Amino acid sequence: MATTYEFKTEARQLLDLMIHSVYSHKEIFLRELISNASDALDKLRFNSLTSENLRGMSEDLHIRLSTDSEKRTLTISDNGIGMTHDEIIDYIGTIAKSGTGEFADLLKKANEKKEGIPELIGQFGVGFYSSFMVADKVELISRKAGEEKAWKWVSSGEGNYTIEEASRETQGTCVTLHLKLEDKEDEDFQDFTQEWVLRQVVKKYSDFVGYPIKMSVERTQIERDENGKPKEGAKEETVVEDETLNSMKAIWLRPEKEVSEEEYREFYKHISHDWNSPLKWINFKAEGTSNEFSSLLFLPEKPGFDLFMPNSKRGINLYVKRVFIMNDCEELIPDYLRFVKGVVDSESLSLNISREILQHDRLIQTIRKSVTRKVLDTLKKMLNEDRQKYIEFWKHFGAVIKEGLFKEPANSEKLFECCLFQSTSSPTDWFTMGEYVERMKADQDKIFYLTGESREVIENSPHLEAFRDKGCEVLLMTDPVDEVWVQYTSEYKQKKIKSAARGSLELGSEEERKKTGETLKQKEQEWKTLLELIQNKLDKHIKAVRLSGRMSSSAACLVSEEGEMTPHLEALLRASGKDVPQVKRTLELNPGHPLLGKMHEIFIKDKENSKISEYAELLYGQALLAEGGQLPDPSGFNRKVAELMANAL
Numbered sequence: 278m279a280t281t282y283e284f285k286t287e288a289r290q291l292l293d294l295m296i297h298s299v300y301s302h303k304e305i306f307l308r309e310l311i312s313n314a315s316d317a318l319d320k321l322r323f324n325s326l327t328s329e330n331l332r333g334m335s336e337d338l339h340i341r342l343s344t345d346s347e348k349r350t351l352t353i354s355d356n357g358i359g360m361t362h363d364e365i366i367d368y369i370g371t372i373a374k375s376g377t378g379e380f381a382d383l384l385k386k387a388n389e390k391k392e393g394i395p396e397l398i399g400q401f402g403v404g405f406y407s408s409f410m411v412a413d414k415v416e417l418i419s420r421k422a423g424e425e426k427a428w429k430w431v432s433s434g435e436g437n438y439t440i441e442e443a444s445r446e447t448q449g450t451c452v453t454l455h456l457k458l459e460d461k462e463d464e465d466f467q468d469f470t471q472e473w474v475l476r477q478v479v480k481k482y483s484d485f486v487g488y489p490i491k492m493s494v495e496r497t498q499i500e501r502d503e504n505g506k507p508k509e510g511a512k513e514e515t516v517v518e519d520e521t522l523n524s525m526k527a528i529w530l531r532p533e534k535e536v537s538e539e540e541y542r543e544f545y546k547h548i549s550h551d552w553n554s555p556l557k558w559i560n561f562k563a564e565g566t567s568n569e570f571s572s573l574l575f576l577p578e579k580p581g582f583d584l585f586m587p588n589s590k591r592g593i594n595l596y597v598k599r600v601f602i603m604n605d606c607e608e609l610i611p612d613y614l615r616f617v618k619g620v621v622d623s624e625s626l627s628l629n630i631s632r633e634i635l636q637h638d639r640l641i642q643t644i645r646k647s648v649t650r651k652v653l654d655t656l657k658k659m660l661n662e663d664r665q666k667y668i669e670f671w672k673h674f675g676a677v678i679k680e681g682l683f684k685e686p687a688n689s690e691k692l693f694e695c696c697l698f699q700s701t702s703s704p705t706d707w708f709t710m711g712e713y714v715e716r717m718k719a720d721q722d723k724i725f726y727l728t729g730e731s732r733e734v735i736e737n738s739p740h741l742e743a744f745r746d747k748g749c750e751v752l753l754m755t756d757p758v759d760e761v762w763v764q765y766t767s768e769y770k771q772k773k774i775k776s777a778a779r780g781s782l783e784l785g786s787e788e789e790r791k792k793t794g795e796t797l798k799q800k801e802q803e804w805k806t807l808l809e810l811i812q813n814k815l816d817k818h819i820k821a822v823r824l825s826g827r828m829s830s831s832a833a834c835l836v837s838e839e840g841e842m843t844p845h846l847e848a849l850l851r852a853s854g855k856d857v858p859q860v861k862r863t864l865e866l867n868p869g870h871p872l873l874g875k876m877h878e879i880f881i882k883d884k885e886n887s888k889i890s891e892y893a894e895l896l897y898g899q900a901l902l903a904e905g906g907q908l909p910d911p912s913g914f915n916r917k918v919a920e921l922m923a924n925a926l
């Protein structure tokens with residue numbers, strides 16, 4: 278008895294898109310199903326290495342295409358790992374990534390404009406559903422390797438599907454598509470029961486698949502004489518033969534000039550499940566050592582949806598002597614290059630290498646080093662040769678690459694060569710740290726930066742005023758990761774990297790600094806009791822009050838001391854659910870501001886004047902607002918400002 282299940286809402290929306298798709302390259306459904314089959318064969322081969330009851334099953338692994346032109350069906354079958362009843366529900370009945378905000382957004386966009394479909398399917402790995410672009414009913418029968426029972430899943434893609442027990446001789450999966458009838462209005466209609474159509478599609482999209490994609494083909498033959506002429510009286514006979522449609526050639530071993538761009542692109546799509554073309558590929562070999570390997574790596578053009586998710590996959594597949602070992606091999610590439618996809622094929626590793634051994638294997642560590650170096654060199658080259666293209670790439674992946682600055686400090690010099698930053702010197706341009714250092718004035722001995730939620734907030738910050746006045750460039754950083762790497766990286770080319778919002782101000786020549794310091798000290802002495810009063814009033818919010826030369830037009834700002842958390846980092850940690858204690862900071866006041874001069878005048882006349890404490894609160898509130906912070910008591914602040922305005926009128 279078949280049990281009926283309902284598709285989840287997002288799956289239903291997606292299927293609806295597929296069924297009514299006007300996308301012109303519908304043939305890519307075959308690439309998706311072949312990719313799934315090839316993954317299933319990979320999994321069986323890998324599991325059979327370690328699992329006793331799967332031994333022997335990894336022989337004659339293949340994919341088969343068969344058609345029935347009368348019934349108008351196309352079947353794609355494999356003898357791979359297969360799925361259990363529950364796996365069918367989990368993998369085929371739901372979209373694994375549904376529920377994420379990005380998915381809902383993309384779905385909406387795709388609904389509005391049908392060209393969005395490939396991106397949608399690719400990023401969210403819902404390739405199987407693309408069958409519904411060409412089929413009005415899909416049947417899937419699967420038997421998990423090592424189990425007796427098989428299950429049949431059937432759906433017309435409209436609202437629900439059924440599952441019932443079925444039978445299947447071997448392990449694996451077969452997917453049968455009941456193809457839609459020709460739509461006369463569809464100029465791109467292709468008949469997927471035709472041998473030549475399938476042959477062409479396989480060649481175009483799946484030629485490199487590492488297992489034979491077989492199809493039975495009919496051929497007519499006739500007995501011939503030694504001259505090749507049909508023998509007298511001989512009759513034409515029809516024979517059915519198995520033919521392998523793909524060349525199975527490992528694309529990474531073929532000389533680059535023999536591989537077309539299209540082949541590289543299709544291979545990338547196959548291994549990455551990304552429907553967009555890659556931005557760049559890197560083909561390289563390490564030969565002549567005791568650690569020989571070949572590698573083909575790809576830089577994507579756009580990030581996958583999981584780039585910043587905690588369990589996002591690292592995409593290098595490991596092969597040993599052309600035999601697939603595993604995908605997403607974490608040991609082959611550092612986390613901060615997790616967007617790189619590709620293949621490493623080792624000549625020197627053993628075929629039965631296990632996940633446990635991998636972590637400590639010296640050869641693997643050396644491969645990882647060369648892969649990392651190669652990627653960083655490529656990035657640097659791209660930056661030098663095509664800066665505009667690199668900037669676009671950087672906007673998508675820069676925040677990930679910068680993780681390397683603290684995750685792998687040994688590489689930070691190389692990393693800095695491909696990191697880009699924005700600064701106060703231009704509203705839109707991007708610079709390397711090296712370019713910043715070159716522009717530094719003779720009396721500037723540090724690299725200054727400011728972090729914050731957005732460029733706008735940072736640019737309005739009072740912390741920047743003195744830097745602006747002195748014409749000193751400041752790097753403006755808005756990625757959450759910037760808060761982290763600056764804690765770990767204190768220098769670049771022997772120049773200290775320093776926050777413009779931390780510690781004392783260190784601008785100008787030594788002499789100038791000394792002079793400003795003395796003037797401030799003198800003023801502080803003069804205003805001592807006033808400053809003490811302000812400190813007392815604001816004690817629960819701030820650590821200290823001091824005068825400073827950091828500002829020119831603002832009256833007050835808040836600064837952290839060296840090594841303390843910035844308010845931006847505090848906010849980020851809180852937003853991620855961490856319980857962080859409030860860090861008290863120092864309130865810096867601008868002695869040159871008329872407001873403070875006035876406050877001092879009033880104070881001298883009447884030490885008890887209540888205005889002083891009210892103004893102290895307002896100054897603190899202003900300093901918080903100026904850096905984009907939140908007031909502890911917004912309505913109290915508002916009331917005070919309103920009173921002040923009323924009195925001033």
Ligand code: ADP
Pocket residue numbers: 309313314317355357358359360368369401402403404405406449450550
């Ligand atoms: P993706 O392949 O991108 O993960 P699909 O919707 O195509 O997305 O497939 C979803 C999942 O269903 C796969 O990840 C896999 O676990 C399972 N699956 C699909 N086809 C097969 C198959 N032929 N054999 C075994 N499992 C399969």
